Amino acid sequence: MAAAPRLGVDYYPEQWPRDRWELDARLMADAGLTVVRIAEFAWSRLEPRPGVFELAWLDEVIGILASAGLEVILGTPTAAPPAWLIEQHPEILPVRADGRVQKFGHRRHYCPNQPAMLAASDRIVRALAERFGADERVSAWQIDNELGGRCYCDTCQTAFQHWLADRYESLPVLNEVWGTVFWSQEYTAWDQIPLPEDAPAPTSSAFGFGRNAPNPGLALDFRRFSSDSLIRFLERQARVLRESCDARQRVTHNLMGFHFSEIDYHALGAEVDVVAWSNYPVLDTSRRWTNPALSADAMRGLKQAPIWVLEQQVGPLGWQLVRSPRMGEFRLLSWQAIAHGAELLCYFRWRTARYGTEQHWHGILDANARVGRKYDELRALAAELDSVRDVLDGARPSADVALLHDYDSRFALQVQPTNPALPYEETVHGHYEALRRLGLGVDVLGLAADLSRYRLVVAPSLYVMDESAAAVLAAYVRGGGVLVLAPRAGMKDRCNAVPERPLPAWLDELVGLEVTDFMSVAPEDGARIGGALDGRLHGWYEQVEPTTATMLASYVDGPFAGMPAITERAAGEGTAVYVAGAADAATLGALYALLAARGGLQVLELPPDVEAVPLVREDCDLLVLLNHSDEERVVQLDAGERRVHVGNGGDGNALPIEPLGVVLIERAASQRTARSAVADANA
């Protein structure tokens, strides 16, 4: 259960004069903030010379914040190694794929496998942990900042070879599973194994050859290794912290949401006490609300627990170019993050920077210290949240649907996307959007999660498969679940080789069909489908031959006209559905409306750009309605009793929401079954 949400801020006291700190702390507290994250890039001030620590100023800031009633999250500063460290150990600088060494002068300029970096990281983290690990004013630690990047230095190459030796144990095994006989790539010594050239396959409408495309097994393993390297770097800091810190101080890291794809976040999530992330919705406004929603759900799914947003957008942002959020959008985006499971939002940042790369990444206060609209909006939001504290306390997002997210499949599809209509992120996003457009609650989970309590499990592009993962999915279906497998499931094994089995490999029996042919064409080309639902598959679409499956929809035109395009097969108590291609939004919308109606899942008829997030508390259900559009929208709800906590109660079934508005409704838990019945009746 999530605690009632709290608000905080990211503060860089080292960037401002000492005599400003008290006033800042007072202003923060007056706005209703209770948490402050500090120190995440302050290495050069914390250890100005090798092994010489100056922690008194940090202690003083913590004291000032604590006196104002603010609790502190301390960052470890390793994302910004100081100049003296690079001068001493230039080998720390990471090497890019093209062999160029990344210079000092930005941040994240370190290789996570360099012994000198690891030693320096241990030393500064230990110094901080020993000083503040028992400090009651400090409630948590954020390790580093937004880990990411792949390094191509010689140390990483050797580390990769060792990583492979651990994984495969013998070279003949590695040669076999990677199929290195292809193009005479067989290795006779571990140290012959290269790092793959970085050759992103063409993903736009250009079909063709990826330059220097590497062996797919090598490329997949290098992605795993690079992800592991960063996770091991984090885990090492976590160990140093846990040696000296009270267990009360939670260890976290700020991840980058669903759209960041260099780290297996399921594995990273296991190393932290709480998952936190950075949320900047206006960085990409192409999908107004589904991007941040999907990210939040994916982050919450890592531990299936409440999350923190350690960087929540507060104002205009950009480094070279700047984009403003819409007037009033600040509140809406904050509510969205909370509805999706955040129990803490720290706004980035307190005051806009006067110097440095982020002069245009705007904070709550302006660079010249002006206290204006953003401060007022923040204070108003804090007061509003306070007024519904009891309503939100113990509430969490509820979901009947699980959407599966698999990093092996994602990494393998990065290596060979196969069709511009099939990028992994797009496919997952398409299914997610279709589900959320119906007002369904969605959890985004890895394959290791317990699926048994979900009524519907959607698994887009499970491209990499194996016997045990397939067995988990089969058990879910046999136990009564409805599983949707969308295209290109079971095309590769864990080593990124094509299995010598009927496709979709390991899943063919479950879905009751075999994929025997396909068309890969321009993403705008495709085939119409019709039957229990009408729609269209495009870019990539398959010919499937049912063994035991029956048709939900068949191709209406194109080379596979008359053959099945969406199938279902009853297995045990449940059903396995197969979608034989990349489906557009309308097709997925129709499919999920059909499956929701059959399964008695409550759906809502939502106007465009209105998001509905169902929450559950022990004693009641809650619904958050978010109008992401610039116009008033009216949502039709069933007639059951409701209490409106935020927003306008509306009239009868019609609930109007103002532009960028928020509505929070409470309904008795007893209505849960009643509402399912309404959904059935309307279906």
Ligand code: GLA
């Ligand atoms: C990231 C980082 C922050 C800051 C913002 C804005 O999310 O974590 O330190 O740089 O971007 O650029």
Ligand code: ZN
């Ligand atoms: Zn390296």
